[in-house]
Amino acid sequence: MSNNSISVADAAQNLSEKTGAIATEAQGWIANNGLNILIASAVGVVIALALLGIRALGCRMVGRVTPGTDPRWPILFARVIAKTSLFFIILVSAQLVAEHAETPPAILQAINFLFVIAATLQAAIWARELILGYIQHRAGADDGHGTLSSAMGIVRLLVTVALFAVAIVVILDNLGVNVTGLIAGLGIGGIAIGLAAQGIFSDLFAALSIIFDRPFRRGDMITFGTFTGRVEKIGLKSTRIRALNGELVVVSNTNLLNMQLQNFAPLQQRRALMTFGTTYQIAPDLIPQLGEELKAIVEKQPNATFDRCHAFQFGASSIDFELVFHVEGTEFTAFADVRQAVMVEMMRRFAELGVEFAYPTQVTFTAAPDGRMVMPYPHVKMLAEGECGNEGQDEVPRARASGNGHG
Template sequence: MINQTTVPRPGAAAQDISQRVVGLVHEISVWIAGNAIGILIAAAIGTFIALVLLGLRGIGCRIIRQGADNLHWRLIFARALAKTHLLFIILCSAQLVAEHANTPTALRQLIQFLFVIAASLQAAIWARELILGFVEHRVGPEADRTTLGSATGIIRLLVSVALFAIAIILILDNLGVNVTGLVAGLGIGGIAIGLAAQGIFSDLFAALAIIFDKPFRKGDNIRFENINGNVERIGLKTTRVRALTGEQIIVSNTNLLNKQLHNFANLERRRMTLMLGLICQTPPEVCARLPDILRRIVEAHDNTSMVRAGMVGFGASTLDFELVFDVHSTDYDVVFDTRSAICIAILKTFNEADIQLAYPSQTSFTAAPDGTLIMPYPDVKLLATDDLDEADNETGEKAPTARG
């Protein structure tokens, strides 16, 4: 005997749906008739909540119109409030009415289902606006939008995908779907993608570190290793630095952040050090007056301050002095010109005071076997003796005998 499965006719299915709809409508009408006061109270509360949310959204839109050019935390929260969707407001009010008005089970489940979807998506939208607003706040209006636009665009994409994926998983979980396998699959897929693109993600996160931590910005003068130059472009993978010697240095963001960086952009002053070498015949009294002389020279120039000056040691053929002063300027051209002017002023003052700067020199002496110093060249010695004899004949006096 063959079992036959009874297939419902389309007309019977449509009739069954219509009967359910009619039953639901009847149940709702009975519920409204029997709970009129509770429904009115809950509806009033829901309307008040809806008006509050609409008011908050309106405040956010007004703040955006007033401060569109000044990004700060007040504007960030205003942008999040302005993204509040009208459907979420309506479903939020309906959920409050359904929870406190003895709503029929079928209608309450439908409202709760729609509210879960709207709330999850709305939470993702709010979180997205707050995170992206924080990113823009950290980047700042003075940052190079053209070069960092690709990085911020990738951040926007990653944040959007992550948040809405979480929202979808929450919706499915509330609907009773087992999301364990989905979460595990997403995790394994993320690990595989991360390992495959490890180098790219390393430079990407280095670019994000530059955005948030701001070790340098476009136009800053930096030094790393033996390279000194100005930052021209901060890209998604590399940073371009124009060296002082003229060439463009391209270095990956990861390698650049792994080095010790010197940023000269935020200097309030530059400290200059000059080494001066005087001849060994300089009197001690002059050496004692030299710090005051140098102080007057430094303080005669604008935007300079004396740090220290004094004798620091004895060289092979010099008396060594050190002069340290600060130039209060962030412009290196101004610093360079000030240092040059101070050097010229020191040279002029030394010439007027007959203070001689030392230069490399060497004197050779020749000694006899007994240690007596003698002239190194016999011809020179004979010439010197003849000159002394002629001087004796002309003056009639015996000139001092030259010894050597």
């Protein structure tokens, strides 16, 4: 206990002696170099005023920005400059003029020591502001502080801790402290924290992926898995999506990005594929004519563009056609209105042309004992009457065969 007291007293005495020596040396330096000190001080004041003017310009540019807007690169650099501290400006001026004023070594060493601390901390502040501004720029005007406000808070904390930890290590290294053990301890601690919070960091990085890759934004209509809905909120760990039925679906960001997503927000036009069938009684010359008729019907609709219409197969009970057209716009309701209008006009025009839509049907044919088809032909009635007049005879055997057609 007494040894510790003696050590503290010795340290205090040594510090007092060093401080007195520096003060004595400073007095002698001021007395012998008054003119040089005045010139250096004037130059230092000019440099400080210039740096303060640059900082004021950055603050003015930042003040003109409307809150919530997307920060551009000039604004990002202005925000970085606006974060310049007065302590750093003073030490920059002192460092630039100290060597030209025949500064004593002890005072010069003190200025260098303070400048290293100020420059390192200022570099960390600038780097933090630049990184956070870039993330906000990538997130967009409404995503940086709205949909991802919680994620941005965690990112801000992590960036601040990481940068200032590096700054402290750099300062200690410049002061001659052995930082190898400290770096190793920080590395082991980081690994432990990473393993303990693996799920949280996984969702955090997924949120950052949403910021930078922008697979979707708030308000976009997306489809993932078997769900379709509109994105309401993108958080740090999960994304909330309002499904078409009205329920709120909460999905982990990691799981969401592992799925195949369909985003309907960038949709510029919608493609309509309509299949229909006509009866086999259609005149062959009408088959190619239907394409021209449907082209005229489609082009009458607003924002609709005809693509093609062809017969593509002989179906079981119909000749099948494909009609393809496009509707400009993103709203599904407008697309559905155009598609419905096309269907109504098709029904009207087909009725005028005498073209009938096919539907699944089945016709029964009846054969006579000798194998001749007798139904549904007109003379079957005579044959049936003749058979009914033969009383006492065995019933005529009939074989039935089924086929597909329109009847």
